[in-house]
Amino acid sequence: MRAQRGGKRSWLSRAGGVALAALLVGPVAAGAPPAAAATPDQPVLVRDRTWSVRGGPSFAFGRTGDVQVMGDWNGDGTATPGVFRDGRWHLRNRLATGATELSFTFGRAGDVPVVGDWDGDGRDGVGVVRRARWLLRDPLSAGPASHDFTYGRIGDVPVTGDWNGNGRTGIGVVRNNRWLLRNARSAGAPNHDFRFGNVGDVPVTGDWNGTGRSGVGVVRGRSWYLRNPLSAGAASQSFAFGACGDAPLSTGSARTEPGVPTSMRGTEWTRLPTSERVVALTFDAGANADALPSILRTLRNTGTPATFFLTGDWVTEFPAQARAIAAAGHPIGNHTVSHPDLTTRSDTEVRSQVVRADRTIRAATGVDPRPWFRFPFGARDARTIGIVNCTNYGSVRWTVDTLGWQGTSGGQSKATVTRRVLDTLQPGQIVLMHVGSHPRDRSMLDAAALPDVIARIEARGYRFVDLDDYR
Ligand SMILES: [Ca+2]
Ligand SMILES: [Ca+2]
Ligand SMILES: [Ca+2]
Structure with missing residues (x-):
């Protein structure tokens, strides 16, 4: 400068x-030096x-x-x-x-x-x-x-x-x-x-x-x-x-x-681009925040990195919780404003969902969510991935969905969550979990299984990373 x-x-x-x-050899040289x-x-x-x-x-x-x-x-x-x-x-x-x-x-x-x-x-x-x-x-x-x-x-x-x-x-x-x-x-x-x-x-x-x-x-x-x-x-x-x-x-x-890493342009990550024995835990937030205290406590007590994908509406409803995630040092990704199926929305609406959530997350937490984006419901196509890339975001999908969000009333349990993660364990695995409780049975199976999931993955010689390690 x-x-x-x-x-x-x-x-x-x-x-x-x-x-x-x-x-200066030309006509300019005849006058005063510039x-x-x-x-x-x-x-x-x-x-x-x-x-x-x-x-x-x-x-x-x-x-x-x-x-x-x-x-x-x-x-x-x-x-x-x-x-x-x-x-x-x-x-x-x-x-x-x-x-x-x-x-x-x-x-x-x-x-x-x-x-x-x-x-x-x-x-x-x-x-x-x-x-x-x-x-x-x-x-x-x-x-x-x-x-x-x-x-x-x-x-x-x-x-x-x-x-x-x-x-x-x-x-x-x-x-x-x-x-x-x-x-x-x-x-x-x-x-x-x-x-x-x-x-x-x-x-x-x-x-x-x-x-x-x-x-x-x-x-x-x-x-x-x-x-x-x-x-x-x-x-x-x-x-x-x-x-x-x-x-x-x-x-x-x-x-x-x-x-945006070139390995996610025009496509998305279903696992991290690495052959190392690492796992990325990711938590989506769009409903309530009931399981967040337990999840943050487990991550802190075990020194485990993780990444959180927040909707703008969730941040607006739970600003203190959003700040608690940032204060714990966890990267925050963008999960749109209101969790729509973006494949059904116009180009302008898709861009607006991404950009407005970005601004809300920044203003509330001070964290820059770029380039991490997760499509609501995982619903995406070439068009919506292209729009996301042009707003400097890349799509992070998952290797395994624990299905903890289905709750005890949906036939899931702590054991099924843990088994699902361990059965798909592989280098670069991306695990999808949620911070909300089940809307009716109030179960919080991902939070309940988390200590066990962490211990058993580490026992197999893996370590945990967050997405910013791959930015
Ligand atoms: Ca100056
Ligand atoms: Ca100087
Ligand atoms: Ca110089």
């Missing part, structure tokens, strides 16, 4: 310099662990599950890749496949990373946003925060950019499609407050026109809409780049949403 002062940022600064020198212009930021996308700079190189760096960022770590004018992985930063100074060159700890797992030149010295620093607390650090090393303040709300998407072109990166949040941008790195009021894009779009920021000031943008499916002025209005440019499910960022920003 650098202004023109101290040179330009570019993904190919040397080649850019040659091009500029060539231009002001040193910043090289525009470029759109970037990440698919699994492959990065592609628009009009520039592609390379592999980091792992799937990392959060990708780009910045000028060494102040040479070229933005290069970095990743944030569970509180550790891995940075590289070249735009080519290769190893980490600089690694240090700042922040912790679950933090949202941001990058920027906070002190204006021409080198990007790092930062994390933890709920609405911002912790920024100028040197690229472990140590205390250089700036520590609160800005925005839980559930906002943090963004950064040099909004006023003074060479120092400012802060901001995107709340639905409202942009609240602030020049100073401190608590206070936004300098810019406007709407751009649609709810559900993925925000991206960068200096798109090389003025030294950052603009805003959104990515919707594979369409990019970039705007230079920091105000409501039409896109300054738009184009198609990448594919639905790619994770967008720019050479001047961190990515704000994860991409």
Whole structure:
């Protein structure tokens, strides 16, 4: 995030310099030398662990599950890749496949990373946003925060950019499609407050026109809409780049949403893409919350990871319970607003069910549910999977449904639940359970069987994972 002062940022600064020198031989050279212009930021996308700079190189760096960022770590004018992985930063100074060159700890797992030149010295620093607390650090090393303040709300998407072109990166949040941008790195009021894009779009920021000031943008499916002025209005440019499910960022920003793993695009997972002896427990919530205390207690007492799929309506009815899931550190997936059979709904309705549930889950829990989505009733087709992918979600089906939801009145028991899971045990198994009690007999067979299920799976040499391990 650098202004023109101290040179330009570019993904190919040397080649850019040659091009500029060539231009100066022409008619432009006759007049006064042009002001040193910043090289525009470029759109970037990440698919699994492959990065592609628009009009520039592609390379592999980091792992799937990392959060990708780009910045000028060494102040040479070229933005290069970095990743944030569970509180550790891995940075590289070249735009080519290769190893980490600089690694240090700042922040912790679950933090949202941001990058920027906070002190204006021409080198990007790092930062994390933890709920609405911002912790920024100028040197690229472990140590205390250089700036520590609160800005925005839980559930906002943090963004950064040099909004006023003074060479120092400012802060901001995107709340639905409202942009609240602030020049100073401190608590206070936004300098810019406007709407751009649609709810559900993925925000991206960068200096798109090389003025030294950052603009805003959104990515919707594979369409990019970039705007230079920091105000409501039409896109300054738009184009198609990448594919639905790619994770967008720019050479001047961190990515704000994860991409969809390629192994679930156009299809879905019925088990995790691994041959390791791991099992993912998943719990759907759409009816009541009766079994949740017992389930959370068992998971905590046994140190077992699990993933929860919540409907928007459930979160609205049980906000404290939704927060309890998030506070326990479990990933949360999107299970639509009201649990309809999406195959019977229009394109617009399907997208609305996904996007509105996403917003409700974020606002209540602060957890980003992307890319984990589960179709109500498991009802899906190529059309609805495509729409889900274009909202940056992928479908997580299951290997086994315990049928605990059928209850004692449906002929199930603790023993049938446990047997069903163990009979289908396999590497990458995804187990479907529920957090509600049976509507009539009030039985909670999944919760009752859970301690036994965990112990017997572990006794067979398996361990438990949550979905974020495969993001
Ligand atoms: Ca650099
Ligand atoms: Ca700096
Ligand atoms: Ca600034």
